Amino acid sequence: MSEKKTVERPEASRQDALADIDRLVAHEVPHGVDRRSFLMRTAVGGAAAVMTGCAASPESATSKAVETSKPAAPPAAAASAPPLAEDLHVVMKSKGPILTTVDEFYKVGPGPSSSHTIGPMRITYDFYQRATKLPAEQLAKATKLQVNLFGSLSATGKGHGTERAALAGLIGHEPATVDPKFLDGLRDKPDQVFPVKLGSKSIDVSLKDIIYDATKGDFKHPNTMTVKLLAGNEALLEQEYYSVGGGFIEWKGYTPPKKNAPKYPFATMKELRTHADSNKTTIGKIMLANEMSISGKSEAQVYEWVDKVINAMVATVKSGLAMPEDDVLPGPIKLHSKAATVYKRAMDDKFEAERGIGALSAFALAASEENGRGHLVITAPTGGSAGVMPSLVYGLLEVRKMDRQKIREGMLAAAAVGYLCKHHATLSAAEGGCQAEIGVASAMAAALIATAHDAPSLVVENAAESALEHHLGMTCDPVAGYVQVPCIERCAFGAVKAWTAYAIASNEIASRHRINLDETVAALAQTAKEMNSKYKETSEAGLALSVVLC
Numbered sequence: 001m002s003e004k005k006t007v008e009r010p011e012a013s014r015q016d017a018l019a020d021i022d023r024l025v026a027h028e029v030p031h032g033v034d035r036r037s038f039l040m041r042t043a044v045g046g047a048a049a050v051m052t053g054c055a056a057s058p059e060s061a062t063s064k065a066v067e068t069s070k071p072a073a074p075p076a077a078a079a080s081a082p083p084l085a086e087d088l089h090v091v092m093k094s095k096g097p098i099l100t101t102v103d104e105f106y107k108v109g110p111g112p113s114s115s116h117t118i119g120p121m122r123i124t125y126d127f128y129q130r131a132t133k134l135p136a137e138q139l140a141k142a143t144k145l146q147v148n149l150f151g152s153l154s155a156t157g158k159g160h161g162t163e164r165a166a167l168a169g170l171i172g173h174e175p176a177t178v179d180p181k182f183l184d185g186l187r188d189k190p191d192q193v194f195p196v197k198l199g200s201k202s203i204d205v206s207l208k209d210i211i212y213d214a215t216k217g218d219f220k221h222p223n224t225m226t227v228k229l230l231a232g233n234e235a236l237l238e239q240e241y242y243s244v245g246g247g248f249i250e251w252k253g254y255t256p257p258k259k260n261a262p263k264y265p266f267a268t269m270k271e272l273r274t275h276a277d278s279n280k281t282t283i284g285k286i287m288l289a290n291e292m293s294i295s296g297k298s299e300a301q302v303y304e305w306v307d308k309v310i311n312a313m314v315a316t317v318k319s320g321l322a323m324p325e326d327d328v329l330p331g332p333i334k335l336h337s338k339a340a341t342v343y344k345r346a347m348d349d350k351f352e353a354e355r356g357i358g359a360l361s362a363f364a365l366a367a368s369e370e371n372g373r374g375h376l377v378i379t380a381p382t383g384g385s386a387g388v389m390p391s392l393v394y395g396l397l398e399v400r401k402m403d404r405q406k407i408r409e410g411m412l413a414a415a416a417v418g419y420l421c422k423h424h425a426t427l428s429a430a431e432g433g434c435q436a437e438i439g440v441a442s443a444m445a446a447a448l449i450a451t452a453h454d455a456p457s458l459v460v461e462n463a464a465e466s467a468l469e470h471h472l473g474m475t476c477d478p479v480a481g482y483v484q485v486p487c488i489e490r491c492a493f494g495a496v497k498a499w500t501a502y503a504i505a506s507n508e509i510a511s512r513h514r515i516n517l518d519e520t521v522a523a524l525a526q527t528a529k530e531m532n533s534k535y536k537e538t539s540e541a542g543l544a545l546s547v548v549l550c
């Protein structure tokens with residue numbers, strides 16, 4: 001019989017825990033603050049402090065509660081998300097066929113967030129390219145480059161390292177090729193100054209030129225930013241941009257690029273599946289034919305890109321698992337890495353099924369922790385969800401040793417699911433909460449697993465539907481604005497749920513599956529629209545409010 005261990009509980013020394021709550025909960029309601037909201041928030045903060053053993057002062061509890069209780073917004077505005085401007089391409093205006101391609105969709109870049117690091121870096125790099133094309137006499141007058149971040153980029157940008165990503169793009173770094181050590185160096189030595197060569201002029205830029213501006217306002221998109229080239233107070237070039245999720249960017253006056261027609265046009269899963277079934281082929285092969293006709297690439301060229309993505313996913317899991325167990329992720333949460341520990345202990349489990357679940361979780365934790373470190377990740381569909389797909393790719397390819405060709409087709413089927421969610425709903429947590437990131441990633445992963453197992457197209461759809469359905473309503477509330485809690489573990493849950501979805505879909509009678517993917521994507525869009533804006537990557541509610549950092 002094993003010896004029973006005595007677990008020391010930090011709170012055991014406390015004589016009267018409820019007295020602590022009472023002490024931490026402020027009772028004086030400051031002027032101009034909604035009383036009910038204020039008392040509730042101090043109570044949540046106080047209770048969390050006692051439960052976690054973090055003794056926040058009554059003053060800090062009060063100031064945090066005031067911050068999150070005011071201003072007393074009109075009820076209608078408080079209940080709904082800010083509307084998106086109608087002229088953004090991200091807002092679905094036509095029911096035309098999907099024209100997204102894999103090289104646009106799966107992007108390699110620095111974590112931790114495709115919308116808050118890869119998008120802003122692409123934006124400032126785009127601006128830098130535009131600025132270099134200005135006439136020489138204009139460039140000769142330039143004195144300053146300035147970036148202003150708004151909305152969610154401003155509210156949670158500090159935790160994501162948005163200012164470092166924006167500066168890197170401004171000085172000519174691209175997301176896919178930037179050395180993560182360069183970004184780490186900016187974090188460790190934030191006062192560095194870099195010369196930006198524009199024609200004959202050299203302009204010094206530093207993190208001071210990236211400004212965290214208004215978090216609330218009448219923005220076209222929650223992730224809005226402006227970039228300016230100035231001559232004194234005069235703007236020589238100015239552009240308003242939007243980081244619309246998944247690393248995609250748009251700007252004021254944006255029109256989508258012209259592309260060739262797809263061989264098998266589809267805008268819904270029903271249409272996509274009809275193509276596959278009537279041609280007696282798979283969703284993956286239909287997607288390959290479309291990739292080739294839209295982009296003009298050969299089959300080998302399409303698979304060359306898919307292989308790069310697969311290899312990068314495997315590499316990110318490997319590098320995450322190789323990190324020492326006592327590694328601490330950057331930021332105020334001081335979160336310890338656990339991927340290696342979970343993996344090693346799971347491998348020791350005597351039950352095979354538990355080994356599988358533990359290993360899959362560890363692979364997801366590994367890739368997601370790499371994202372938390374700001375290292376290179378692959379958007380599938382976003383940085384926050386960057387642990388989900390890699391865990392399955394690694395598990396199927398490196399552990400199960402499945403045929404690479406099956407994984408390639410699975411990647412294309414997964415992309416189709418991501419495209420449908422982008423086309424009819426959103427991939428942006430700032431628009432739709434975490435259901436749009438981890439939910440979509442899990443649905444994509446379910447399609448990957450089913451395709452890799454040669455499942456019929458209906459089973460592929462059912463698996464994706466099921467995974468997405470059981471993430472609907474999931475909010476985004478990263479603690480302290482860092483893509484770590486709940487994000488890293490959430491990737492593990494997304495991966496395991498994807499496998500559960502496949503297990504159900506491949507064992508049920510497929511034709512009896514009651515809900516189709518198109519219906520669930522519509523529910524994703526509707527839920528995104530009606531979700532309270534506090535739960536859309538603002539770090540103003542949920543865990544971001546209740547977790548007290550010591």
Ligand code: SF4
Pocket residue numbers: 384385429433434435437438475476477478483484485486487490537
């Ligand atoms: S909570 Fe979800 S959506 Fe929000 S940052 Fe984390 S992973 Fe992304």
